[in-house]
Amino acid sequence: MLINGKWAKDFQPVQDEDEQGRFLRQTSRFRSWITLDGAAGPTGTDGFAAATERYHLYVALICPWASRTLMARKLKKLERVVSVTVVEPFLYDQCWRFGNYPGSQPDPLYGYEWVHQLYTRADPHYTGQVTVPVLWDKKTHSIVNNESADIVRMFNSAFGPLADECVDLYPEVLRDEIDWVNERLYQSFNNGVYQAGFATSQFAYEEALTRVFDSLAFLEHSLTGRNFLVGDRLTEADIRAFVTLIRFDVAYHGLFKTNLAHIRDYPHVQDYMRRIYAIPGVSETVNFDHIKQGYYSIKALNPTGIVPKGPRLNHIIIPAHESPDTWAMAK
Ligand SMILES: N[C@@H](CCC(=O)N[C@@H](CS)C(=O)NCC(=O)O)C(=O)O
Structure with missing residues (x-):
């Protein structure tokens, strides 16, 4: 995990546990929303207006949370609006890595080796787990949101006519x-x-x-x-x-x-x-x-x-x- 922007603790699946040995999942830290006019959504700050080719989605195909955002992107026909990079499937000591494993791609935006470099680019003092999915803004070079539940909702309704409006995943x-x-x-x-x-x-x-x-x-x-x-x-x-x-x-x-x-x-x-x-x-x-x-x-x-x-x-x-x-x- 990252502590104050430095890679400090090698990947361990158990992020946190309670006194009875129950696994506790960390809450997501970046919670801004893309909206049609760029106004703030239910959480986070404003300035993220829907646009073609402005946003990029980083995913791992092992991950169910990332995959649900990929499914929403496909079903809403946002492939040409939101680009995607798939990281390598392995959980390395420094967690998610970019590379050429079949089905994965190098980082197209910055040539980074590790996903944690995106987190410190977004927040040089970030402390926490480095998780996928990450919805990235190419304009401000920052993370819009790293909570898949929010990203699915945004893909469903934030892109208006840029997406397939006949499909509604949350009627x-x-x-x-x-x-x-x-x-x-x-x-x-x-x-x-x-x-x-x-x-x-x-x-x-x-x-x-x-x-x-x-x-x-x-x-x-x-x-x-x-x-x-x-x-x-x-x-x-x-x-x-x-x-x-x-x-x-x-x-x-x-x-x-x-x-x-x-x-x-x-x-x-x-x-x-x-x-x-x-x-x-x-x-x-x-x-x-x-x-x-x-x-x-x-x-x-x-x-x-x-x-x-x-x-x-x-x-x-x-x-x-x-x-x-x-x-x-x-x-
Ligand atoms: N709340 C997040 C959870 C994402 C999550 O936990 N992703 C896992 C992969 S399945 C991850 O990146 N784990 C790395 C870690 O915990 O260090 C979401 O739904 O987007």
């Missing part, structure tokens, strides 16, 4: 229900898998595990007889559920020990995950190789660095008859 009439589902899933499922994986006590692990599988039961029940979690269309709630589901069998089941069952044991959830994966653009935001390489590079959980060969990809996304023998490792 007014469904907001209460979306907020409820988001809340239901965030701690127990999206963050719950991390709380199981990063628990430092048996008690905290089992507590998180129970909540993760309660959530899968909730999803299975909610998706019986319907295509989406809220209303009859894809919303933010589906994006949030999908990014955790698609990583579940590939990474969390093994590395995070969330192994009471697989996604394929929940037929409605599995169909739903496959349905979302098949939406044009979505599969381009999923890279199973990055997901596996990245999670299994977390030394504290996997000291040998051995990356498992399975599971077979056709158990996850492709119906068995279409691809008899594809491995998740295959690029």
Whole structure:
């Protein structure tokens, strides 16, 4: 992590924990908003007006939080408005690094080696974890926002006609229900898998595990007889559920020990995950190789660095008859 702008503590997955060994996630520090006219949004400062080619998104494809911003960018057809750089999948001692690993790119703006250099460019005295996603402003050379929940909302509504206005991931009439589902899933499922994986006590692990599988039961029940979690269309709630589901069998089941069952044991959830994966653009935001390489590079959980060969990809996304023998490792 960075302390007062200096790289001071090598990457450790557990950022903070409570007295019972529960993993606590740091709150995001940069919270400004892009708005159509550049006025301040609900948090942060003003001056970030929607514009083409002004903003850049830094992501890691292992990361569910970064991937949900990538999904929103795709679905809102913002590819030509907001450019993207993918970092290497590995969690190095200095955390996220730029490079040429397949599917990753060097930093196009400053030629930096490390993402933490962006943080100190934005704030020379920054103290905290260096996380992705980062939404960067090329005009002020600073971070607009590093909270994926905010970035998804901005991509949905801040770019007006620069984005596809026919797509609304947070429709007014469904907001209460979306907020409820988001809340239901965030701690127990999206963050719950991390709380199981990063628990430092048996008690905290089992507590998180129970909540993760309660959530899968909730999803299975909610998706019986319907295509989406809220209303009859894809919303933010589906994006949030999908990014955790698609990583579940590939990474969390093994590395995070969330192994009471697989996604394929929940037929409605599995169909739903496959349905979302098949939406044009979505599969381009999923890279199973990055997901596996990245999670299994977390030394504290996997000291040998051995990356498992399975599971077979056709158990996850492709119906068995279409691809008899594809491995998740295959690029
Ligand atoms: N609240 C953040 C969380 C982002 C986050 O924790 N990203 C992880 C990757 S999945 C990260 O960058 N971790 C590096 C670290 O904690 O040092 C968001 O949703 O944008």
